[in-house]
Amino acid sequence: MSAHAHRELTKNQALVFGSLSDAGGPLTAYAILDLLREDGFRAPLQVYRALDKLVEFGMVHRLESLNAFVACSHKDCTGHGSAAFAICEKCGDVREFTPDDAVGLLKNWTESQGFALARTTIELRGTCKGCVASG
Amino acid sequence: MSAHAHRELTKNQALVFGSLSDAGGPLTAYAILDLLREDGFRAPLQVYRALDKLVEFGMVHRLESLNAFVACSHKDCTGHGSAAFAICEKCGDVREFTPDDAVGLLKNWTESQGFALARTTIELRGTCKGCVASG
């Protein structure tokens, strides 16, 4: 059982996380809302409030450059290092990875500047291997 | 004379770039629109179209996590490496820097995956030196 399940999610949080897990890729908040209308969701705030908590828990990541959200691909997201994302602009696939070496260098820079780092956003846009091959 | 000026900007592009340069920090498209109403701007598209070109030219960067835009801090932006940004959540200050070492490691990862990298987004959130000291 994944560490995610250790946390007691509320009903709405579980529904939203389930949508993202089932999707296997990024969804916008409004896409989630549409998926959950049959479960009683009526308004964007129901989605955004659940997403806020899930992001806080580390179970969901926000993709700033897509205005979308994705379930963390790790079994246990809490406490892992900063995530990065490779986003294919052809097929929309998103690969999460953890570039500890690159993040370490960025941390070195922030420390040298006296900048107290709270959160990193690293998003790489391009074309994935499959789409390069077929395109 | 900076390399930026080498390029012949259209009237709207020059107005938008001037706003961002004068601001010395990030502005949203609608903030730019309000600044330029006295110059005849009436609609968001006038701003977005100019921003699209300025970003394409490398003279302006988009900050994905702020939905805002900032003039490149380099004299000659064309052709320089990928930029990164340290964004202070207290005072809103944005520092642009060029972490070639970290970007190099990210490129190594993409190459090992067969991912054709087109563009990197690196945005660091936290508290700048001044705000750490005063807070």
Added chain:
DNA sequence: CTGTTTATGTTATGTTGTAACACAGATAGC
């Protein structure tokens, strides 16, 4: 001088995200 490309102006609309207020359920302390 005509076809093409690029920039522009304008209206309307689409997409993403929050404010404000009301209510329900759990629970800790008296």
Added chain:
DNA sequence: GCTATCTGTGTTACAACATAACATAAACAG
């Protein structure tokens, strides 16, 4: 039991960010 508080929820309305579609004009190559 009772009430204070905290968290989650439901709903309406709205704010903020971005683009579609269509029309006009200026620049320029052939």
